[in-house]
Amino acid sequence: MGKTSLHSALDQTLKKWGNCVEKKSCYICGKKNLSKNEIGLTKKLLDKDSKRFYCIDCLAEYLEVDTEFLLAKVEEFKEQGCKLF
Numbered sequence: 449m450g451k452t453s454l455h456s457a458l459d460q461t462l463k464k465w466g467n468c469v470e471k472k473s474c475y476i477c478g479k480k481n482l483s484k485n486e487i488g489l490t491k492k493l494l495d496k497d498s499k500r501f502y503c504i505d506c507l508a509e510y511l512e513v514d515t516e517f518l519l520a521k522v523e524e525f526k527e528q529g530c531k532l533f
């Protein structure tokens with residue numbers, strides 16, 4: 449494999465990654481770079497195909513619970529081996 453083709457293969461991989469780890473921001477407050485937990489919670493508690501994501505504060509407000517409750521849920525889901533977390 450020549451240097452050029454190796455380089456373009458790497459380029460392709462990076463592009464794919466870029467799509468995969470697309471940065472999500474909060475639908476309500478616009479907080480950027482939501483964590484995997486926040487995205488996982490949105491998917492798990494609202495809709496797994498959700499196009500709207502919430503940060504933990506807005507999610508807590510939306511669900512009328514406190515953030516501690518949501519953080520406890522994250523741990524619970526992790527223990528269950530949920531792939532989203």
Ligand SMILES: [Zn+2]
Binds near residue numbers: 474476478504506507
């Ligand atoms: Zn928010």
